[in-house]
Amino acid sequence: MGEEEERDPQRLKRIAAAAYDYDNDPRWAEYWSNVVIPPHMAARSDVVDHFKRKFYQRFIIFCWFSVALVNTMKIYVFSAVHAKLKREKKIEKRKQAKAREAAIKRALDLGEEAKKKVPRTIENTREVDETVCRPDDEELFAGNDADEFSQVLKQQVTPKILITTNRFNSTRGPAFIQELLSVIPNAHYHKRGTYELKKIVEYAKNKDFTSVVVVHSNRREPDALLIINLPDGPTAHFKLSKLVLRKDIKNHGNPTDHKPELVLNNFTTRLGHRVGRYIFETKEKKDDSKDKAAKSKNVPQEKMIVRLQECGPRFTLKLRNLQHGTFDSKGGEYEWVHKPEMDTSRRRFFL
Template sequence: MGTGKRKKSDDGEVEAAVERRGGGREGVKEKKQRALPSMIKNKEKRSAVHAKLKRDKRIEKRKKAKAQEAALQRALELGEEPPPKKVPRTIENTREPDETVCKPDDEELFAGNDADEFSEVLKQDVTPKILVTTCRFNSTRGPAFIEELLSVIPNAHYYKRGTYELKKIIEYAKNKDFTSIIVVHTNRREPDALLIMNLPDGPTAHFKLSNLVLRKDIKNHGRPTSHKPELVLNNFTTRLGHRIGRMIQSLFPQDPNFRGRRVVTFHNQRDFIFFRHHRYIFETKEKKVDPKDKAANKGAKEKNAPQQKVIARLQECGPRFTLKLITLQHGTFDTKGGEYEWVHKPEMDTSRRRFFL
């Protein structure tokens, strides 16, 4: 006898689809949960099933959260250790192991710090003095960016490039006791690279510059003062990152004026260095008092006095940009005979979990 057409329900349609794909009836329940929406051809039924699965997933997530909260409360009441929190897997905490990651007990690393090119500035034997210039063909946003860069870095001086070669500028800076040179490179009217040279003997770091946002384009931005800023270097964990961090650190004075409440941050994440410039503000606001607390404190002398609390907040001063290290060169800038400590190559980007800084 031939098999006639049968009336299919939602479950029957799914079971038939699973059988057609060679799953057999023993795996229907298991496969139904995994591929239920995609197996239903009818659009309305498929949307309804998808919505039901989404709702069940949300309810299950809520149940797990309530169970974790109850377990934490129970542990606190009994004086036991709370259950361990689950750490989500991220690209950062699953990065490939690297032999060059700095360790706190690395004596060789700290011994090298006392003899490297930045030690005089970081020991405060020499005051940092920065020369800022541009490439030969400047752009419209270049001067605006340099003006804001001068307000960020204390004791930085701008010199117009003109037709001078970079080697002559380096010699001039050495004679005038500058400790570093920053060259802002522009392309198509937009700053796109930074060249930072430590003087007198290097090294030279070439950074790609992207995502530049000037101060005027930041909503509710603040005006920086002339105080020496605090410097925050975050997540420079490898030997290369440690070297780059010390180079950046040598651009700023090592005696910040905390009364100015200025903070300059270089945050490294996945080999991208994010620059931010903030000032922190303390505000006093009236604290809202619960009516029950008011009733409980009726007999207190200061019941009518307004309660106050201090709130700290950050105000961004700008500019905002991102740096990506391209090369690190021995000595001062030399395109022909220069030796490179590190060069970024395209074949290095084969893994998303491999970082160098």
């Protein structure tokens, strides 16, 4: 019974009406002056409370209901206008699609090449950069044979990666490192412990490692990668974001023992060319086109259906700085450093 009384709407209205500040509401004074009752009844508190409740119901609750009704009508009108504009936009889009199809059909009937609309993407709308590499830049490509990555890219040295962490590891750090070990060939994990990074670099040099990868964590989450090329650098610091582990990827695949193929697109600037060579490992390709042609004469053609599955981990890297030599936080010289004032547009790329 007690709970039902507390939830009684009439009782709640009476309580709200009794708690209302009538003295500071000028409408109450005007309303009470227009009430015609005998003087002896006007002095009774129950009569005054009765008229206060009537005033509260008429001027307070009704006004609140009117405002709520107006707001509801505004929302309804806005929704109707929005739906109408959406329908008109959809109809216009269909008309444009039909016009394009008709233009393509006319061009094919006339034997002309149909002009297809190129969709706008971030890549083809990027701002013009004066450091973009040109195919005829002989100076740039001649330096590839003498840079720090030429021995690995020519397969004169077998890549060997040492992966470690900062001193304070995160919750998802071990799982992330485990997945890196499964997709990067010839990668080895070494616990950081209390060793300084410079000592780890010296240890990696003595053990013939070609790179050191440091997974940095902040607030129990991996947030950066430090990649040190050995023996003489350079050192790249990447911001890591949007990390999705393999278990969180829907319908994920599992890595195999095959060497992964790394695809780099739109690394077109001089900095991008250098960073691309920094993280790219390739295999020497033999010219076996004649053998394949000879074999294909005796092998019937078959259709192959290839389905790709994402193995993970999935993450985004953004270059923060590129440093000469191995890691040196105090006296190191930097080739390139990202600064906040450089982010003037989303269509500006540095790689």
